[in-house]
Amino acid sequence: MVVKLGSRVLVQGSGRPDNHRIRALVKEIANIHNAGREIVIVTSGAIGAGMEALRMKDRPEKLPDLQMAAAVGQTRLMSRYDEYFGKQGCKVGQILLTHADFNHKIRLNNAKRTIENLLRHGVIPIINENDAVADEEIRADLALGDNDYLASHLIRLVRADLLVLLTTSDGVREPGRAGRTKRVRYIEEITRKTFALASSSTSRLSRGGMLTKLKAAQVASRSGCSTVIANGREKGILLKILDGDDVGTIIPGG
Numbered sequence: 380m381v382v383k384l385g386s387r388v389l390v391q392g393s394g395r396p397d398n399h400r401i402r403a404l405v406k407e408i409a410n411i412h413n414a415g416r417e418i419v420i421v422t423s424g425a426i427g428a429g430m431e432a433l434r435m436k437d438r439p440e441k442l443p444d445l446q447m448a449a450a451v452g453q454t455r456l457m458s459r460y461d462e463y464f465g466k467q468g469c470k471v472g473q474i475l476l477t478h479a480d481f482n483h484k485i486r487l488n489n490a491k492r493t494i495e496n497l498l499r500h501g502v503i504p505i506i507n508e509n510d511a512v513a514d515e516e517i518r519a520d521l522a523l524g525d526n527d528y529l530a531s532h533l534i535r536l537v538r539a540d541l542l543v544l545l546t547t548s549d550g551v552r553e554p555g556r557a558g559r560t561k562r563v564r565y566i567e568e569i570t571r572k573t574f575a576l577a578s579s580s581t582s583r584l585s586r587g588g589m590l591t592k593l594k595a596a597q598v599a600s601r602s603g604c605s606t607v608i609a610n611g612r613e614k615g616i617l618l619k620i621l622d623g624d625d626v627g628t629i630i631p632g633g
Contacts, residue, residue, distance in 0.1 A: 380541040381419045382408065383530035383595075387547045388611035389424035389456075395431040396424065396456065400612060402463050404545075407617045408503070409467035416621075417498050419537055420505045421530040422460075428452030453507065460505055470502045475509035481532055491536050498537075506533065531595035534604045542599045543620060544592045545611030550628030551576055551589060566630045569597045596630040603632040 384404065391397050412418050426445060429452025430438065439445050457473055464471045474493060480486045497504045508526055527544060534542055553576050555561035566573055577589035589608075596606035607620050609627030619626050 380543060381421060381530055381533050381539045382543045383421040383526055384423060384611060385546045386423040386427050388545050390427040396428050396459055401459055405463040406467060409464060409469045411617060412469055412503055418503060419533060420503060421526050422505055422507050423526045424456050425449045425452040425507060428455045471505050472497045472502045474504055474506045476506060476529060477509045494537055527591040527595040531598035534599045535602045539604055542604055542606040544595060544608045547612060549610040550608050563628050566628060569593055600630055600633045605632045606630040
């Protein structure tokens with residue numbers, strides 16, 4: 380399974396990493412890993428963590444500043460993963476990718492071989508967009524979509540059975556009664572009507588939104604992989620998903 384951890388799941392409003400939440404997610408993932416499942420993590424949060432370290436109040440607009448924040452934040456983020464997974468008896472390995480890697484056969488094969496070898500040796504791969512050298516990916520609203528694109532394309536690379544996109548929403552929402560919204564439990568097929576339920580959104584810490592998650596789910600579905608979009612701040616969310624609990628929004632593989 381591929382699990383994508385969104386920026387707003389991992390960091391506080393200030394941009395400082397939410398250590399309590401990261402520890403909880405790490406413990407869940409470690410339990411899944413120790414139970415014998417192969418799991419790949421796609422993590423966001425590097426730019427947000429770098430913003431906090433550099434005392435930036437808003438997400439930078441200039442490319443050099445975005446790259447600087449990513450370079451500073453990536454070390455802070457990975458140091459926490461290394462520490463917290465280590466306490467659970469798990470080893471982790473970092474792989475940084477960009478759009479260009481998916482369009483370059485040799486680099487893509489190298490990435491695939493590395494990920495497969497990590498999994499073979501019981502190491503959990505932690506993958507992030509290489510923002511420190513990326514260009515259009517971290518400036519475009521819908522390019523990587525806060526690593527959603529990256530996660531969906533990893534599905535084919537590692538032949539995953541399940542993609543889990545963790546965000547701060549409990550799933551896709553649709554209009555309900557009295558002006559309220561309700562969670563969509565199951566989406567048989569993603570259509571224009573489905574996309575109309577979502578809108579691209581940005582925050583000062585991240586790019587993307589439900590629209591990019593639906594696009595990622597569509598890519599995964601075409602590869603035969605099911606997707607669950609769920610609230611990454613809900614306690615035990617990953618174990619609930621694997622147990623078949625009624626959480627999040629499920630999009631089956633085609």
